[in-house]
Amino acid sequence: MMKNKIKKINLLFYFFIVLIFTFTQFNLTCHAAEQSEPIILGKHYDIFRDPSKKITIEDILSGTYDNSFVASKDNYLSFGHTNDTIWLRLDADEILKDQQESYWIEVTDKLDSIEMFLVKEDGSYSVQKRGISNIDEQKIHFRSNLFEIEDPTVKEIYIKLDGQLPLNTISYLFTTDSFANKIIDYKFLTGIFYGFLTALLIYNLFLFFSLKEKAYFYYVLYMFSFILYQATLNSLDIELVGQLLPKWLFIKSAAISGHILFLFMILFSKEFLELKKYLPRFHKIGNILLGITIFSLITSFIIPDVTVVNNFTSIFAVVVFIFLWLSGVFVWLKGHKMARFYIVGWTVLLGSIIVQAFAFLSIIPFHPIIFEAVPAVGAIVEAIFLSLALGDKINIIKKEYQEMQQLLTETLEHKVKERTQELESAKLDLEKLANTDRLTQIPNRVRLDYVLAEAIEHAQHHDAPFSIILLDIDYFKEVNDEFGHQVGDLVLMNVAEILQNTIRPQDTIGRWGGEEFLVICPQTTLDDAVKLSEKLRQRLENHQFPVVHRKTSSFGVTSYGDGDTLNTLLFRCDKALYQAKEQGRNCVEFLIDDVPVSIK
Structure with missing residues (x-):
């Protein structure tokens, strides 16, 4: 019993x-x-096998092998043990629907070497290397091979598979939120x-x-x-x-x-x-x-x-x-x-x-x-x-x-x-990764959108003033063209640090996109926001940047008014910034009843 x-x-x-x-x-x-559901990428691929193992991405982009790619019929690809190099092609326009979103591609299989080439419309590309041979390249310690697509305007994506292990490809496309x-x-x-x-x-x-x-x-x-x-x-x-x-x-x-x-x-x-x-x-x-x-x-x-x-x-x-x-x-x-x-x-x-x-x-x-x-x-x-x-x-x-x-x-x-x-x-x-700009380590566009929405809602219900400042680094493209993107990145990081150290504790500074930055100033009138903008402009003008030494910035300022929405507020601020550039740059422009005023 x-x-x-x-x-x-x-x-x-x-x-x-x-x-x-x-x-x-x-x-x-x-x-x-x-x-939001991830996309299984298998049937979105075009496949090309390279028995010679000598074809490079430049050869692929030249168009010589365009007709050699064959559309995939399977959700999950398995090439087994092979001596071939496998090339996979993705039409970015087909899968990257939201141009404001950042994406992740996950390849779950254990691979010796996998490289992803993100090709822009002008033919330039960036490369991310993953797999056992490139373990140190992946910053996030995770069992899968992870690729981040921060710029969804890329036109084509190529994936190169190689190595001793079976070349199997179980891959998914995620938005940042769905991947989290x-x-x-x-x-x-x-x-x-x-x-x-x-x-x-x-x-x-x-x-x-x-x-x-x-x-x-x-x-x-x-x-x-x-x-x-x-x-x-x-x-x-x-x-x-x-x-x-x-x-x-x-x-x-x-x-x-x-x-x-x-x-x-x-x-x-x-x-x-x-x-x-x-x-x-x-x-x-x-x-x-x-x-x-x-x-x-x-x-x-x-x-x-x-x-x-x-x-x-x-x-x-x-x-x-x-x-x-x-x-x-x-x-x-x-x-x-x-x-x-x-x-x-x-x-x-x-x-x-x-x-x-x-x-x-x-x-x-x-x-x-x-x-x-x-x-x-x-x-x-x-x-x-x-x-x-x-x-x-x-x-x-x-x-x-x-x-x-x-x-x-x-x-x-x-x-x-x-x-x-x-x-x-x-x-x-x-959550920190999803709301922080990787380069400058300040809030990104996703976080700024959230703070802006909260500020507008608070202003609507409590009749509280708030202002926003949109600034753009003057002639920033010349920095990248003359000195390279690494120097450009240093300038962006310096600007972010100066802005972060100058704004008030209640303000929020973030990278709006490219060389543009947005400052959200709660409980702030237009006059106070203009004064803060001028202070920021002078700090940037007097700063000694690496290599380029001196860079200036143009500022557009506006305040919330009755009936404003997120779009109208940003439109007015962007218009003020445009007027600042028209006035010769390195100035502060603000709008009073749609009348632009500048401060040099």
Whole structure:
């Protein structure tokens, strides 16, 4: 009776954990669906294969290979192991709909080298390099390859794929807001998934210390190796330690962690199923597979050809899993009832691994679900049923079981708490990233629009004055043309610093776009705003800038009036700035009843 009671508690506990995990995932999915949906880019690509590996972006832009590009028919592209260089082309006008928005392209696959070229209408381009060979190029430590498109006026986007790893491309286009939501949901689900597996590992580790059974020890090692394998498969190794370990290790990490997983799978199954006692021949085959696993693990460090290593790992995985599944079936047929839980868990996991192997070998169509949802479900189900099987061995020690169950609950709560704190931190970082101009580190257009809207609403309801100042660096284009964009960037950063240090605490300064800056002055009349503008103009005029030494700025000033909207206010301020430029620049122009007045 006690045995059945503990078994029922075990079943109820794990069902509850799965229910929480599934419900959380459903809620987060629904939340994400309420935001702007990302675009799956697969069918938007045109594809060109370069067997020579010598074609450059200049060759592509020359038009020589325009007719060689072929439209993609798949949402998710998989070229497998290939010696070709793969070029992908995107029509920016087709996907970048909002010219005022910034965008992110995410390529989720682990790649050796991936480069993105953002081509403007005049043929000039910028390049962003990602992949294992360019880990240091990506400023945000994340498992995927991330590309930021700050200038949505680009006309074409080219992506170059190369390297030793399979050239698979699961890619999405996000707005900044939708990408922030995606990362938040991803971090939370990842914490739940790995937190559950880690808690299960700790739970069984304590059972091993209590019972001194080898099966529990091998199960802990198996769970650890599975977490390691899943992390490398999902590129979490790059996200967590990408800056610390040699790059070649990440190229081979899936094969290496896979062999470690095979090793502990075999050890656990041999011990748990007692193959030496029930199936001596299978026990010998298991020893042979152990030898092959160890030898293959060692050679995977030595063999330079990643294609050979990965293909052998995929095929060997199917062989090992089929052997372990058959072992469970034959032990169960011999009357070992504990194997029934083993068979159920291993059947689900075997199916998921076989599906992954077939997709890896291009036998079945490539799809992200195969490498995300399928192994996650397989891992959860398999881990639960193996634990249930092991749970049959602790029916005689109720006290120890209750202590371990309490430990598991506390550990899981601690893990969820840690992940929640990480989520909050990530959210704050992303909000700052979304509202800050990367170059000058002052508020960007998105933040300024929000502050302006609030100021107008406050003025409408409280009859409170406020003014805005729009300034433009005079002849800024000449700086870029004569001295280069790096000097231009220094001028912009200096201007931002001067403005930030000169305005009042209640004012908001931000980069409006290009060389234009906007100052929002709450509780400020037009006269006070003009005085502040003149102060800013003099500070800029007297400042010694790097290389260019002296730069001046033109100012347009206006104040909120009854009936003003965001558009009318900005239009009047922009008109004042235009008048300042017409008056010869380096002056302050403000509007009183649409009559421009300037201050030199």
